[in-house]
Amino acid sequence: MTAVAVSETEYVRRPLGGRLRISSAWLGAAPFLLYTGLFLFLPTVLVAVGAFSGPHGPTLANLAQLSRPYVVSAFLNSLVLSAVSASVGAVVGSVLAYAVATGSPDGILRRLVTAFCGVLSQFGGVTLAFAFIATIGTEGFIVIWLQQHGIRFYPNGVWLFSLTGLTLIYTYFEIPLMVIVFMPALDGIRPQWREATETLGGGTWHYWRHVAGPLLMPAFLGAWLLLFANAFSAYATAAALLDIGGVIVPLQISRALSSEVGLDQANFAAALALGMVVIVAIITLLYARLQRRSARWLPR
Amino acid sequence: MNRRRHRRLAAFKAVVYVVLGLFFLLPIAAMVEFATRGVGISSPRTLTAFTSIGSDPELVDAITASLELAVITSLGMLALLLPTMIWIRLRVPQMVRPVELVCLTPLTIPAIVLVVGFAPIYNWIEINVSDSILMLALAYLVLVLPYCYRALDAGLSAVDIRTLSEAARSLGASWATVMWRIIVPNMSSAVSNACLLCVAVVLGEFTVANLLNFENLQVAISILGTGNASVSIALAVVSLVFVFFFLLLLSFLGRALSRRRGGAARA
Amino acid sequence: MGALDARPIGASWGGSRSAAEVRLEGLRRVYGSTTALDGLDITIHAGELVALLGPSGCGKTTALRLVAGLEDADGGRVVIDGRDVTHLPTSRRDSGMVFQAYSLFPHMTARENVAFGLRMRKVGVAERRQRAGEMLELVGLSTQADRYAHQLSGGQQQRVALARALAIRPSVLLLDEPLSALDARVRSQLRDEIRRVQREVGITTLFVTHDQEEALAIADRVGVMRAGRLEQLGPPTSIYSQPATPFVAEFVGLTNRLAGVVTGGAVDVRGIRLPLIATDTPDGPAVALVRPEAVSLAPALDGFNGPLSGTVIAVSFLGAVSRLTIDLGDTTVLVQVPTAEAAAHPGGSRVRIALRLDPVLITREGAQGRG
Structure with a gap:
């Protein structure tokens, strides 16, 4: 994240402007505050309220349902899926980003990769599930091609439609996302640092271990968190890929939302959603603690 | 650079590009392959799946709706975010941090969670305002907020808006003129980046539309997938290619614009 | 402040050493179709400070980077202390380098920066700390030892960079336009400071600059370069009053x-x-x-x-x-x-x-x- 350099002196504390001036200045931000209030905070509040509401007023029953085994396993599945795909995505993505960043900054290759990553990081969803089904589904062309050469792609049963498959597919949009998020950090690495390391007697390993690694760590952790949240909330791919509902939390929410049983289920969905927010909050807190340690040196 | 290191780096890059290129291109190639398959394994390749996209009225509606949503969301985002960001930087700098925090919140609140909160709001909108699919733009604005904030923020920090605005103000320009005639033209590539992300997000959006029972492009692809897989995949390919070239075009456009301006400034 | 000479520090990596002679022999460097360095011969005597002066693109920085090993020569040799180092990687050349700007590791304090080279040489923690302290004292920054780069001024950053380069007791000190990113006042102060430290330590030094005033003020000898070749090499006074070529006359003064x-x-x-x-x-x-x-x-x-x-x-x-x-x-x-x-x-x-x-x-x- 780029730090915004703004001095907090002028404009705000003008002796003549007085109170009226300040309030008119605040008015400029009103449309934004109004909109985010209605479409960001109100929904969040509705979720929180919904989680504690039942047909007969306030209740903890919705939250109590979260302890059911299938809900717990959905949460665990979601956590593992997100952590693994975020980690793989972060590592592979930073390698790709490094390859791109060491090339010409205005080159065609960089433009292509960046545009490509822009599409793929957002175009996860349904498209992606189909793409993988067409590639390594039971009738996918790699599977068929290998079959024609006498090789079975799935010697131990098809895993594409399981969590394993989902993890693989998630890396497909996590890697490009990592490239986009991590590239600015790599661009900020100065060649002098490597050269200084070398003149001081350090080799490639020392450079990565003592200089580039620690320098990139805050950005890497931040990007990992983003990737985690991204995978954690991903829904479309799973919905298109998995026939059985409820394997991961977003699917459970979707099932609860579209169930015809009524308000109870809507409140259960809210409880699930609240659970997700809490988990993301916990991960964010852990991240903030790690970040404090890894980014002590950052100007603030 | 050292020659030995140069060679090593080139080899490393070649490996990375080939391996990841395969990983990323194979599924797309597979989609093309699948969408052009004939009825039997040995029957010739056919483009019927692609040509029949236009003949399904429901599909055309979904595509139109998604494109309209992309445009509306982009415009809405620019109208909402850009003036606010410029304004607070110029007039209420102590709000820069809070606004940033608000804009980045949707990254940590999963879209599926927001949908749960959106549901009652959209119930109300449907009854009292309109049941048009274009109402989705209101929700999409939240989804694109973090991406667009980042893009615009990068642009704003590259321009010295304070000096620019002070210069313009001292020449008698109004705040509106400062914003639209002075600052925005100086950050055109950031604006085009933000729009680009906006379009990519909206055209790829599935979660909110599906759970609020609207049929946009992705929902249509998904529904079609269960019935006519090859048309559905053909459509997916087309939309992928479309957005890819759109992004590429915008990135070149952005560069051309900033080039021209840079050249003029130097002259 | 003569701590450096008074105490032989770090016996494990060489101890005190006398200044080395550095010879550049027929150095050539070609980038595609342009020849950046076209047969450069310079001998820098032990303990001498030679400034390479010239307009941008004259090859002076390339020459410096060839000595450091940051680039490979297309011809010729670099000889440090009688040893041919032409094909030695940078990390084993034993040269200390100060860059134009922003070369401090931003995630390390001034002290950690200075100690970094010793860490690479596996010097013990206590010794590292002590020596880093001494080096910072040498450049007059003892009180800033625990600051990060962004908490230091441009001039202070360059002092730390100098201390860092000297901490490893290199046989040659390479300065790549170390003053060009600074304000005029700081520039002349630091210029004199660099000269004082260089004399005190007695290290053989190659100083690259495009600023003629700087070169004349600091160097024992100045080499004026043009298009990859050395036009004239001599003491500042003779460069100024007896220029060998019209180019030197017009570039210097x-x-x-x-x-x-x-x-x-x-x-x-x-x-x-x-x-x-x-x-x-x-x-x-x-x-x-x-x-x-x-x-x-x-x-x-x-x-x-x-x-x-x-x-x-x-x-x-x-x-x-x-x-x-x-x-x-x-x-x-x-x-x-x-x-x-x-x-x-x-x-x-x-x-x-x-x-x-x-x-x-x-x-x-x-x-x-x-x-």
């Missing part, structure tokens, strides 16, 4: 170009006969290169209209001296005189110039074309 004719080992310029640096110059039209301070002023007598009279068209106050631009009718000359004297010749006044009979260099370039 200001020069007036005055048209004249060479006859019999001297040049006639506007009625004055000036001796030549190179007396064996063949006769013919030429342009004499005359330093502004070799020109003096006298008030013009009424009605005097010889080739040495003109009008003052501009006066720039430079402190103790002032520089006047005089229009001689067919050309203009720059004249540098004490400020007190300059006051007698305001803009618009008529003056007569006199040329000091210093040996001058001539160039045939533009000899006919001019006035």
Whole structure:
């Protein structure tokens, strides 16, 4: 994240402007505050309220349902899926980003990769599930091609439609996302640092271990968190890929939302959603603690 | 650079590009392959799946709706975010941090969670305002907020808006003129980046539309997938290619614009 | 402050060492179709500071990077202390380098930066700390040891970079335009500081700059480079007063170009006969290169209209001296005189110039074309 350099002196504390001036200045931000209030905070509040509401007023029953085994396993599945795909995505993505960043900054290759990553990081969803089904589904062309050469792609049963498959597919949009998020950090690495390391007697390993690694760590952790949240909330791919509902939390929410049983289920969905927010909050807190340690040196 | 290191780096890059290129291109190639398959394994390749996209009225509606949503969301985002960001930087700098925090919140609140909160709001909108699919733009604005904030923020920090605005103000320009005639033209590539992300997000959006029972492009692809897989995949390919070239075009456009301006400034 | 010499530190990696001689022999470097370095020969004596001076793209930085091993030579050798290091990787060359700017590791404090090279050499923690402290003291930054780069001024950052380069006791110190990113005042301060430290440590030093004043002020010898070749190598005074080529004369210091004719080992310029640096110059039209301070002023007598009279068209106050631009009718000359004297010749006044009979260099370039 780029730090915004703004001095907090002028404009705000003008002796003549007085109170009226300040309030008119605040008015400029009103449309934004109004909109985010209605479409960001109100929904969040509705979720929180919904989680504690039942047909007969306030209740903890919705939250109590979260302890059911299938809900717990959905949460665990979601956590593992997100952590693994975020980690793989972060590592592979930073390698790709490094390859791109060491090339010409205005080159065609960089433009292509960046545009490509822009599409793929957002175009996860349904498209992606189909793409993988067409590639390594039971009738996918790699599977068929290998079959024609006498090789079975799935010697131990098809895993594409399981969590394993989902993890693989998630890396497909996590890697490009990592490239986009991590590239600015790599661009900020100065060649002098490597050269200084070398003149001081350090080799490639020392450079990565003592200089580039620690320098990139805050950005890497931040990007990992983003990737985690991204995978954690991903829904479309799973919905298109998995026939059985409820394997991961977003699917459970979707099932609860579209169930015809009524308000109870809507409140259960809210409880699930609240659970997700809490988990993301916990991960964010852990991240903030790690970040404090890894980014002590950052100007603030 | 050292020659030995140069060679090593080139080899490393070649490996990375080939391996990841395969990983990323194979599924797309597979989609093309699948969408052009004939009825039997040995029957010739056919483009019927692609040509029949236009003949399904429901599909055309979904595509139109998604494109309209992309445009509306982009415009809405620019109208909402850009003036606010410029304004607070110029007039209420102590709000820069809070606004940033608000804009980045949707990254940590999963879209599926927001949908749960959106549901009652959209119930109300449907009854009292309109049941048009274009109402989705209101929700999409939240989804694109973090991406667009980042893009615009990068642009704003590259321009010295304070000096620019002070210069313009001292020449008698109004705040509106400062914003639209002075600052925005100086950050055109950031604006085009933000729009680009906006379009990519909206055209790829599935979660909110599906759970609020609207049929946009992705929902249509998904529904079609269960019935006519090859048309559905053909459509997916087309939309992928479309957005890819759109992004590429915008990135070149952005560069051309900033080039021209840079050249003029130097002259 | 002589801690460095007083105590032999770090016996595990060499202990105290005497200064090394550095030889660049026929160094060549080619980038695609451009030759950045075209056979460079320089010997830097032990403990000497040589400044490489030249316009950007002249190859001076390339030369420095070849010595450091940051780039590979296409020909020639680098010999440090009698050892051919041409094919040794940077990390084993034992050279300390100070970069133009922003080379401090931003995630380390000043002390950690200085200790980094020792860490690479597996020196123990306590010793590292002590030595880093000493080096910071040497550059006068003991009190800033625990600050990060962004908490230091540009000048302080460069001092830390110098301490870091010296901490490993390199056999050669390489300075790549270390002052060019600083303000004028800090620049001259730090320039003197670098010279003091270099003398104190007695290290062989190669200093690259495009600033002639800087090069003349700091170096034992200055090498003026142009298009990948060395034009002249010599003490600052001889570079300035006896330039070997017109390029050196015009790059180092200001020069007036005055048209004249060479006859019999001297040049006639506007009625004055000036001796030549190179007396064996063949006769013919030429342009004499005359330093502004070799020109003096006298008030013009009424009605005097010889080739040495003109009008003052501009006066720039430079402190103790002032520089006047005089229009001689067919050309203009720059004249540098004490400020007190300059006051007698305001803009618009008529003056007569006199040329000091210093040996001058001539160039045939533009000899006919001019006035």
